[in-house]
Amino acid sequence: MHYKTHLVIGVMLVLLSVRPCAAEQALTVTLEAGANLGELLAEGLRSNPEILAARKAAEAAQARIxxxxxxxxxxxxxxxxxxxxxxxxxxxxxxxxxxxxRQRLPFPGKLRLRGEVASQEQAMAAARYRAKEREVIAAVKKGYYDLFMADREIQITQEQLDLLERILKIAEVRYSVGKVTQQDVLKAQVEQSDLINRLIIAEQERATAEARLNTLLNRHTDAPIGRTTEHEPPAMPFEQADLYKLALDSSPQVQEAASGITQAERSHELAIKNQKYPDFTVGLGYWYVPQADSQHTYTGMLTFTIPFFWTKSKHDKEVEEASAQIARAEASYRATKNLAFLEVRESTTKLNAARKSVTLYRTGLLPQAELSLKAAEAAYQTGRLEFTGLLETERSLRDVRLGYYRTLVTLEQSLADLERAVGRDIVQ
Structure with a gap:
């Protein structure tokens, strides 16, 4: 019976030493070269098909002027x-x-107003193009930090597997001298299985994040993206009031809504001109009359429309429609501005809270969790701490580290949302 017990423990220790190595090997294959966010953003702006479609729509609107x-x-x-x-x-x-x-000539001023209406439509299309760029930039940044979080989960889980292997060696030594029971090894095996399962989930989440990011870059979904890197979170160079002003000045959605008001006003002016003033047709003709004394003659012609008779109700409704479009555009502008301010406020609130949490993690939670684990390992070696307490401390460190990186991701993604809301980069 004593021989069988040692055999079971030996098999478990072999499994514990082999499976983490296999996971580490898989990790090495997955995370090879580094992924540069700046390069990914440049590729997204260059290759994203939605940006291309918006740019061509703006070019088409320019040609209509x-x-x-x-x-x-x-x-x-x-x-x-x-x-x-x-x-x-x-x-x-x-x-x-x-x-x-013959040539048809609109009443003076109508062509100018038609051009201004088309110019405002082009401005709106250009604003939609810039809005799509900011949307893709934000999506690439958020996708990058989803990938970053998956990389950190893989890294932390692998490090926890390495830590567990060290703990198991301690447990093996203590078991050999009869200071712990077989239960400690079984608990370690359960913990190790849980970590391997977490590693599998993290790798699946990384593959999903990688596919989403590749889609934004117009790549094949299976194209490899290297491992993300960690850097210092950026400082916020603007106050809340400054961000609201930036949104008014730079937000493509707000600019599109403002152009919509101008377009509606010019359309209203054009409708009034169509209601009050006629269009003309001028003509010049050469006539050859073989049987007449004057065989070679010419004619001049002037015709004009009459918008004052049975078509008056039509033109009146055009003016009424244009007036309603002005009111609609003004309401749309207010709604768009309010939404931009709301997004600025929400993103700023999340960003500031995440920044405070990052500071708390760095100055308090992370150092305390690391010291707690060291103390727990020492206490377990000397028999002053049960194995369950050591595992709880190890889990606590893992949760704190993951919490720290999730907070970093929240900070960066909130900044991406804020930059999309104001329509420009906030930090370089």
Missing amino acids: AQARSLDDPELNIESWSIPLNQPGNFNKANTHMVNL
Whole structure:
């Protein structure tokens, strides 16, 4: 019976020494080269298909400005009158041959207003393009820090597996001299299985974060992204009131809404001109009359629309619609501004809270947890602490370290949301 007990313990110790090494080998394969956030952001701005679509939409809107400011195509009219039916191909028998050139001319000021309406539409498209850029930048940063968190979980879990192996060696020594029971080894095996399961989950989360980030970069979802690196969290160079002003000045959504008001106002001015003033058509024609004394003649023509009769109700409704569009645009601007201010406030609150937590972790929780583990290991070696207490201390250190990195991720992701809300980079 004593032989069987030693055999079971020996098999467990072999398993404990082999499985972490396999996990470490997998970790080495997964995390090879470093991932540079700046390079990922540049690639995202260059390759993201949604940014490309928004940029092309802005370019299309730019091309429409010249179209809106241009006259309609001129009309060239060629006619022959009174050709005999019995000689349909004999144009010499025609009474008159005419060549007429006509051009439609809007009332002065209408082309300018049409161009201004198109210009504001281009400004709105350009703002949507910039908003998409800021959205992708924020998404890449948040995706990067999701990947960062998965890397830290893998790293911490692997380090905890290494720590557990050291604890097991202590337990083995104490068991050999009869100071602990087999129960300590069994508890260590359960803890080791839990850590390996956590490592599997962390690697799955990393693969998911990697695929999402690759999608933003327009890469294949399986493209490898190297291990993320840790750096000091940035300082906040702006006060709350400054951030609100930045949002008003730089937010693409706010700028788009402001351009929407201007566009609606110009559309209203154009509707009033269409309601009150006619458009014209001018023409010049050459007539050749073979049978007349004056065979070569010309004609001049001027026609104009009459917006004052049965089409008046149509133009009145156009003005009414344009007035409603101004009110809609103004309400949309207020809503967009309020939402931008709300996002600034929420992101700033999260960022400030995360910054305080990072300081607390660095100055208090992390050093205390590390000292507690060292003290627990020493106490366990001397028999002043049960194995359960040592495992609890080890778990506490793991939770504190993971909590610290989650807080770092919250800080960075809140900063990304804040920069998206104000429409520009806040820290370099």
